Amino acid sequence: MQRACLGQSEGLTLWLAQPDDYEDVISMSAGMHDGSDYLPHRYHSWMTEPDRVVVLARRECRLVALVSYLLVDEGATVVVQGLRVCPTDRGHGVAGVIQRFTDRYIQQLHPGVKMKRLVRGQDPGPEKLVKFKILGRRGVLSLALEAESIGSFISHLRNKLQSPVIPGLIPLNEAQVKRVFLDPKLPCRVQLPGISFIQDWVPLQRMEGNLEILKRQKITWLVDSLAAPSFLSLYTPPYPIPYNGGSLCLNIDMLGADHVLAQCALVNLLEAAWAKGELRGTVRIYVYMSKALRETLLSFCEGHQGVRTCRDLVQQLFLERQL
Ligand SMILES: CC(C)(COP(=O)(O)OP(=O)(O)OC[C@H]1O[C@@H](n2cnc3c(N)ncnc32)[C@H](O)[C@@H]1OP(=O)(O)O)[C@@H](O)C(=O)NCCC(=O)NCCS
Structure with missing residues (x-):
């Protein structure tokens, strides 16, 4: 070659x-x-x-x-x-x-x-960041479990839900994705100050040209309301990673501030992936969300013996500078 x-x-x-x-x-x-x-x-x-x-x-x-x-x-x-x-x-x-x-x-x-944007998993401190504008920070929840524990983990989460009724999140079709993504009120509703939009470590401005990039990721988009969404959760099909001799990775981005909806979204997503037969062997789950949601989701997921909460990644730091 x-x-x-x-x-x-x-x-x-x-x-x-x-x-x-x-x-x-x-x-x-x-x-x-x-x-x-x-x-x-x-x-x-x-x-x-x-x-x-x-x-x-x-x-x-x-x-x-x-x-x-x-x-x-x-x-x-x-x-x-x-x-x-x-x-x-x-x-x-x-x-x-x-x-x-x-x-x-x-x-x-x-x-x-004109611009270069990057997301770091560690904060190198203010001295190293002087060249950058800090766009924001988000929390990360990192879990590891075996697929055979997922059914009982889902039941465990359902029992812990603060809401007696699980609000079902609504999947979006392509036209709805476009409308939601380009909605000028979205960042305010989902409380994404500084960062226009984020999916799987790729921060984007909400402009039409970026829809093609998102489409390539085969994302499942779920929202709490079609008319005025205030909570979005996005996930891509699980993919293989080297962890533990060969595992699957499930990345979930949650945009929004509602604690109950975040818990419901996690249950909904796990149930959907489980029902589709997408989860096998060891599964690493990374949930990316507002920092304020992290503690809630962490304690929500704790207490099941088949699930390990990992400390390999706890936050994302969004940076930008002129080229
Ligand atoms: C993080 C990593 C790439 C740093 O490489 P390195 O060559 O040892 O870094 P050094 O500290 O010697 O080099 C410093 C330069 O690298 C840049 N740099 C260091 N870490 C960086 C990071 N995570 N993202 C972007 N730039 C980084 C610094 O800004 C600095 O640039 P400058 O010379 O223009 O000021 C390396 O440790 C690594 O491969 N780690 C494992 C993978 C990883 O964590 N990748 C980062 C993904 S966010």
Whole structure:
């Protein structure tokens, strides 16, 4: 396969990633994100995804870093994803080198790009954040369980529900998704200050061009009301991750502030995924939500012996800067 060398910077050579770099990428990524790394599953689709670049950095022939930029907001912004540096090369600024190079490369490719947005799972402290505008923070609940415990976990949650009647959340069709997503009142209703919209680590402005990006994710959208939704929950089909020798990952984004609706949404989603037969083996569940909801959902999920609450990820930090 033709290798596309993009150039050199600070002792590294930078390349456009190719499908057959997969094995190198996977071996560099061993153990990443506590085993909940999405890249082994997504790498090949990233190779052909429109408006995405994946850049590799090599020292001599050895792969030392990867970063991917996805063009969003109708060409005005890139979202950084998948950033990783080989464990033996960390702490020497490599993540900065590959990003500075890719910033220049993406500007050559798409001169209209003005902003760069990223989501971090750790807060590196104010000193490291001076270059960024902080758009917001969200809480994360991280759970691990075996699929055979899911039925009894759902019953456990149903018994704990604060509401005697579970309000059913309504699934949206494509036309309804468009209307809800573009509704100018949505951020105010679902209390998303600073962040226009977020799904699975990709913060987006609510503009028509971003609907295609969301459509590619095969999201199930659930809302509390069609006329004036104040609570949305979004989930993508579970996908394989390396955790515990091979597991499934279920990512759920909840937008909204209502504690009871958040509990109901979790029950609804687990029941739907369970009924569809989507959950097998070990399942990692990540729920992304407003920080105020985290404690409620955490105590809601506690107390079932088949479910572990994990501390690998507790918050998301949304950052933006000019390119
Ligand atoms: C996080 C990680 C990529 C940092 O790489 P590193 O080369 O060791 O980082 P260094 O501290 O030496 O480099 C500092 C530079 O990298 C940037 N950087 C460090 N961590 C970053 C992060 N999580 N997101 C974006 N940029 C980051 C810093 O902003 C700094 O850039 P600058 O030189 O332009 O100021 C690396 O530790 C890693 O691969 N960890 C596991 C995967 C991971 O957590 N990825 C981040 C996903 S949010």
